[in-house]
Amino acid sequence: MSEPTKPATAGSDKPSVLIVGAGAIGSFYGAILKRAGCPVSVVMRSEYDAVVANGIQIESELGDLSYHPDHVYRDGDSPAAAPDYLILCVKVLPGVDRAALIRPWLGDKTRIVLIENGLDIEREIAEAYPQNPIISCLAFIGVSRVGPGQVHHNSYGRLVMGQFPEGVGEDCQTLAGLFDDGGIKVKLTETVVGERWKKCLWNTPFNPLSVLAGGADTDTILDSEGGEDLIRALTEEVIQVAEADGYPMDRDIIDKQIAGTRKMTAYKNSMALDYLNGRPIELDAVLGNVVAIAEQHGVAVPHLNTMLVTLRMRELLKQREAN
């Protein structure tokens, strides 16, 4: 692995960073890397004017993380220089061509960093840019947008990070060190896809179920007649698909997850909140891709499939009613 290329912004010897999709999560991790001394630029869409005027404002338990990005770009701009690390934080949605979205900003050596939810979300990027290293990250964080360019960091922030499809390169170590300098712990993993499967063991059952149940919180899901058994059946199906895909799981995890979820204060997960706020949900990244991988391996997933198809019906109905 080569060292990061010459920084794009003068005045810093740290790697340059560009955040594409500077919503709550992108803005937050940009702030952390800014604290670590990196030049951090952003590509904005709707909130461009606010961020040009006032920078990005972040209230956090870590302190005031507000910052002015080194460059604020918008679609159609040309970058001052290609970044060392391009961090992609957009939602994974049908109709959002993530590969096209990052094309204008990539250099030959730019590392592509994905801080995004779900399973099998790296492939379309890896296929589009086979020469660029891909660093895949899972964020464990509570953060929300509270206004244009304004973010509230509620809790946590830990990242799990690895090279895609596997391994931990020097690029990962450099980036992890920078996050650490900025105050965020990173767990490096040789098998980031396995880590994505582990996160799916919770997200894939709970997130879509909460939407189908009308935006239900965790307690309501588990307290309903048959609710815990359904969560168990769904999780068991995810485990079987993960195993067929080459990622064996500890079966105790089902009991542990349910006990852990019961212990937490009832809460509505991010997909439930997206649904309740009329935003699109990451259905394929969290559920559809799991069912597709199950089909590839011939694993029967009737419970997962019922959720998936029902949610697709709901989306089709919404589209038709909008026309």
Added chain:
Amino acid sequence: MSEPTKPATAGSDKPSVLIVGAGAIGSFYGAILKRAGCPVSVVMRSEYDAVVANGIQIESELGDLSYHPDHVYRDGDSPAAAPDYLILCVKVLPGVDRAALIRPWLGDKTRIVLIENGLDIEREIAEAYPQNPIISCLAFIGVSRVGPGQVHHNSYGRLVMGQFPEGVGEDCQTLAGLFDDGGIKVKLTETVVGERWKKCLWNTPFNPLSVLAGGADTDTILDSEGGEDLIRALTEEVIQVAEADGYPMDRDIIDKQIAGTRKMTAYKNSMALDYLNGRPIELDAVLGNVVAIAEQHGVAVPHLNTMLVTLRMRELLKQREAN
């Protein structure tokens, strides 16, 4: 079988009828029996005043079916005489004690007629009144309430009728003859439970699915990616439960149903309309009882169960949010 007892209302030699739950369906079939010459009384709840003042007004393709009931009762009244036929048309919902609801109006010889949706809905009535004959009916009708005491009859009206748990007694034949006199065809069946299973082959998959999908019409359900396959899987599960319960089904029925549904103009079924109008849905009668019978027989119904539990979550969430 004895002949119907002396009519409760003077001036008619036809059997007396009392409708409990005179919503759209009850009001309509009351009108038919009134046309056949029966004295027809009703027990009203919220629409008592309107019906006392103006009778029941029904626009229908059969003509103007409006009528003044012989008696208009409300809860707490005492009947002038026990009816020959008590027709129960309330929705089958948790928290509605249907046996208690009819207790004040029953005589020893009153035949209890159920014109209600779903499966296994006779049992609680049969257990409460083992001496009273029970006539179980399925209505194939499009009818809706358009105002207090006002009903619009859109289409159809055919009844399937049999004694519960099986057979066709003289009571059934008398009642079927009266409906026929009033202009409504009745198909008598020796196995009304089997007929309920047949109706469930469509209702049990389509009705709850339309609710889960946000009030989807039949076309949206079948056009969605994976939609037809899910309907097939759900129907197959209902068939397996029906067979375990002693009612073998013709497997061709799945293809026929889907072809038939595709041919129809897209429409929202009654459960979808209940959901969209904020009314309670008959979840147990249409789905919960099917899953309960599956469990009794050890039949796996993962697709049906996912729908059931998810809809229960939704109801629990609604209850909790209302408190």
